[in-house]
Amino acid sequence: MVSKAxxxxxxxxxxxxxxxxxMTRQRQHIYRxxxxxxxxxxxxxxxxRIKDTLPNLSLATVYTCLDxxxxxxxxxxxxxxxxxxxxxxxxxxxxHFHDVTTGIIHDVKFKSGxxxxxxxxxxxxxxxxxVEFTLRGQLS
Amino acid sequence: MVSKAxxxxxxxxxxxxxxxxxMTRQRQHIYRxxxxxxxxxxxxxxxxRIKDTLPNLSLATVYTCLDxxxxxxxxxxxxxxxxxxxxxxxxxxxxHFHDVTTGIIHDVKFKSGxxxxxxxxxxxxxxxxxVEFTLRGQLS
DNA sequence: CTGATAACTGGAATAATTCTTGATATCGGC
DNA sequence: GCCGATATCAAGAATTATTCCAGTTATCAG
Ligand SMILES: [Mn+2]
Ligand SMILES: [Mn+2]
Ligand SMILES: [Zn+2]
Ligand SMILES: [Zn+2]
Numbered sequence: 523m524v525s526k527a528x529x530x531x532x533x534x535x536x537x538x539x540x541x542x543x544x545m546t547r548q549r550q551h552i553y554r555x556x557x558x559x560x561x562x563x564x565x566x567x568x569x570x571r572i573k574d575t576l577p578n579l580s581l582a583t584v585y586t587c588l589d590x591x592x593x594x595x596x597x598x599x600x601x602x603x604x605x606x607x608x609x610x611x612x613x614x615x616x617x618h619f620h621d622v623t624t625g626i627i628h629d630v631k632f633k634s635g636x637x638x639x640x641x642x643x644x645x646x647x648x649x650x651x652x653v654e655f656t657l658r659g660q661l662s
Numbered sequence: 663m664v665s666k667a668x669x670x671x672x673x674x675x676x677x678x679x680x681x682x683x684x685m686t687r688q689r690q691h692i693y694r695x696x697x698x699x700x701x702x703x704x705x706x707x708x709x710x711r712i713k714d715t716l717p718n719l720s721l722a723t724v725y726t727c728l729d730x731x732x733x734x735x736x737x738x739x740x741x742x743x744x745x746x747x748x749x750x751x752x753x754x755x756x757x758h759f760h761d762v763t764t765g766i767i768h769d770v771k772f773k774s775g776x777x778x779x780x781x782x783x784x785x786x787x788x789x790x791x792x793v794e795f796t797l798r799g800q801l802s
Numbered sequence: 803c804t805g806a807t808a809a810c811t812g813g814a815a816t817a818a819t820t821c822t823t824g825a826t827a828t829c830g831g832c
Numbered sequence: 833g834c835c836g837a838t839a840t841c842a843a844g845a846a847t848t849a850t851t852c853c854a855g856t857t858a859t860c861a862g
Contacts, residue, residue, distance in 0.1 A: 619784065661786075746819090
């Protein structure tokens with residue numbers, strides 16, 4: 523069974539509004555890039571991948587479009603140390619495993635039924651809004 | 663029982679070498695700041711706290727001293743999103759809970775006996791070198 | 803069609819951090 | 833204690849990712 527992750531996503535399949543955000547031509551192209559090639563690209567990666575199709579697109583627009591989609595919960599922003607932010611269309615709760623040998627970033631989920639709060643010693647009364655985790659290592 | 667975390671640490675108690683790194687006067691002062699006030703300060707916070715005692719100290723030196731101590735495993739560098747790096751002398755495996763109401767950052771440990779690898783669906787053959795996690799929320 | 807509003811562009815500005823270059827300090831051997 | 837080698841430090845310039853700004857363009861409501 524072939525993964526759908528890397529199939530081309532025609533513009534027609536991206537609606538002109540998602541979660542209250544108007545999906546302009548620029549946003550549709552950017553979102554399609556994220557869906558087609560789920561390697562957690564930086565804003566600049568997205569810009570380089572898109573500029574053949576939209577030659578007038580500016581990098582500032584890539585930043586503001588990505589930011590708008592993050593704020594509307596359409597995509598997620600992922601940071602590794604001090605490196606440039608990366609972007610991910612996977613909205614399921616997940617973290618990231620960074621293979622330092624290949625540079626590839628893998629999505630990682632909790633085993634089913636497990637929540638991070640259950641395995642941590644939290645300060646009493648803590649209400650968790652958001653969880654992030656990152657692993658670094660290699661595949662043997 | 664009173665926590666030892668915020669007791670003053672006299673210069674005499676910091677050895678002149680740790681993990682192979684020569685602890686110069688600047689590094690001792692910086693390290694003492696981190697030990698005395700464990701609130702995960704930024705490089706600039708450290709700089710402001712120290713410049714009365716060492717008026718010639720430059721911010722660049724604070725950065726290089728912190729970096730040297732991180733590379734020698736004496737302290738840890740902690741990043742929250744795109745904010746400035748923060749520094750932590752707690753070497754035990756732990757993550758961070760960021761209280762968005764107060765801005766206070768709390769150290770968080772796993773419940774005893776639990777390892778992140780045990781609760782995650784990792785890619786087969788993954789060898790984990792390093793784990794980081796961050797929670798955001800508030801204390802009710 | 804028309805004015806209001808949202809989005810976009812390109813270049814300037816910003817903030818954290820790193821780099822560079824020239825002093826200072828420290829070390830081991832004499 | 834002096835001396836060259838090496839490590840560290842200071843100050844300012846440079847870098848990088850990102851955001852801001854001001855002017856233009858696109859979209860929407862009536
Ligand atoms: Mn980026
Ligand atoms: Mn900092
Ligand atoms: Zn992801
Ligand atoms: Zn900590």
